[in-house]
Amino acid sequence: MLDAVEAINERSRVDAVYCPLWDCEPIAFVTEGSFPTIVALQTTMKFWLDSQPQRRADPGWMRTFGDPIIAMESLILSRATAMHSISRAIARDIDTAYGVRFLDDRVAYVPLGLEDWSDGVVVEQTVDMPTITILFVGRLESRKGIDVLLKVVPSLLKRFANVHVNIVGDDTIPRPDGTTYKDEFLSLDSDPTAMNRIVFHGRVDEDELRQHYGCCDIFVAPSKYESFGLIFLEAMMFAKPVVG
DSSP: OOOHHHHHHHHHHOOOOEEEGGGGTTTTHHHHHHHOOOEEEEHHHHHHTTTTTHTOHHHHHHHIIIIIHHHHHHHHHHHEEEEEEEEEHHHHHHHHHHHOOGGGEEEEEEEOOOTTTTOOEEEEEOOOSEEEEEEEEEEESSSTTTEEEEHHHHHHHHHHHEEEEEEOOOOOOOOOOOOOHHHHHTTTTHHHHHTTTTEEEEEEEEEHHHHHHHHHHHEEOOOOOOOSOOOOOOOHTTTOOEEE
């Protein structure tokens, strides 16, 4: 990535490089130092590990991956020219967890923004009978709270015959035991009539995602940690009640 930016700089001067902290993308820029580097503060390895106790308890994994990532994050935070904090909460949490002590002249607080997705979207209503559709959008991993949602779904579907649940997002992410949350849920010995009212859609393109937002009645995403949470903003664009 550094080589690519240097090549661009030869044709047209690069004044600054902007990188998200996620996956330590700015590491080459802050260590080489040729370009002023602005780092977007997002969910860090320490915060991700809060929802991954098996990883945190694995000395081998922490030694070869977890601890080196945390060390690189600390280096990036100490050397970056400036920070873009997408919420005041993420700056406060990183300051506390990493001992960075952000100075106001290094941090700009600018929430994430999106164009209005609902503008011009025609919602395709395909169900004739009155239903309540609950929508979840996100990767099916513990940090996104999918385990919390799927624990209550069977009783919810049994209690309310008009409730349907749509799960949208990557449902192939393996847990430490190699299974997925989707696999576990579909293996439950539950009322098939009720279970037919939950659909795992997997990854979808943007047009289909907008349709899901437009068609749902309630949006639910019980994330255990979000540095901002664009999914909530997307749902609110369509004036949907949001449960977080």
